[in-house]
Amino acid sequence: MSEDWPLFEVFIRSRSGLEHKHVGSLHATDARMAIEHARDVYTRRQEGVSIWVVRSVDIVASDPEEADALFEPARDKVYRHPTFYAIPEEVKNL
């Protein structure tokens, strides 16, 4: 069985003014080939104006097991949202 080429994650900017968004992954020998393949695989219908590729092994991700420790503390901090504060109807522009 032959070895797979390195895996790349692909990010596409759908039009200028918007952020690049993850769309999927593909195999390529190098970054240049990854961009060329990404063009064929992910932009056949003008889905993008710019492509980022990054080696999948270079992505550092948070661990799903730690999701509670990371994200739970924000759950009870409702005072970070504007709707937490009661303002009288007649006060405008707040």
Add this chain to the structure above:
Amino acid sequence: MYTQALDTHGKEAAAAADPHGPAGRFQARIDAEEKIEPKDWMPETYRQTLIRQISQHAHSEIVGMLPEGNWITRAPSLKRKAVLIAKVQDEGGHGMYLYSAAETLGITRAEMLEQLLTGAAKYSSIFNYPTLSWADVGAIGWLVDGAAIMNQIPICRCSYGPYARAMVRICKEESFHQRQGFEIMLMLAQGSHAQRVMAQDALNRWWWPSLMMFGPSDADSKHTAQSMRWKIKRFTNDELRQKFIDITVPQAHYLGLTIPDEALRWDEATQHYQIGPIDWNEFHTVLRGNGPCNRERLEARRAAHEAGRWVREAAAAHAAKERARAAQAA
């Protein structure tokens, strides 16, 4: 494009789980319509079921390029040729999305490719039928892609995130495939006597294999119950097949073509079309490797793989040389 509920082998469903154990918590997430992502805990049978289903689906896309590719050089006009090339290229792209989704479950692309080329993997039985006339390209788009869309739309809501996301992309692209096929059939149906005969002949040959794409009937489908509990599947094979029949029969009537089923009738009581018996022997024969084109399809894949070997080797050698150059310059 072409998922098929093969459902003919595989492991027993996971045993009823302790609600507080990992399997119980997993099922609770599924029941709450949460998506499962690659690094989340999942039962081994869930992982294996998805690897099998997604890789079979990917192989079907790749092998599915062959019957239609057969007509690219003989398409009747430049427009039809451009459309057919775009469609076949889409199928290749769909295979790529799906292989990537399967890889997130821990199988490598090379392993999947090997399973396809050695004949160990299954793919949709529909691609083991030959494309004998131009009308077959129309019938494939109309019926085969139509059946595939019916199968695939519910998978957009599959519990496994990467599979669901790939399927959203695929379904978006698939719609033109079906419409261009129906348009070909419409042109032929409105054409000369010879063209109408050709369209009818294509419908005669593709109708029953298209119905078989939905997989064995529910009574014989081993995995359906577990796959539905895991929300990999949302409808049973027979439910999807019936939906397909109900929308497709009136389309055939519009074309002025006859569905090749003498038992076909509208049932007022159920408000569904009722069909005659499906020849499941044929389905199993094709699935076991003895359909009209099984050997030809695999040989074509192997030949393409071998013919491309020097390109892959050259690309890898070039990348290695570039890396060495960059290291020296640094």
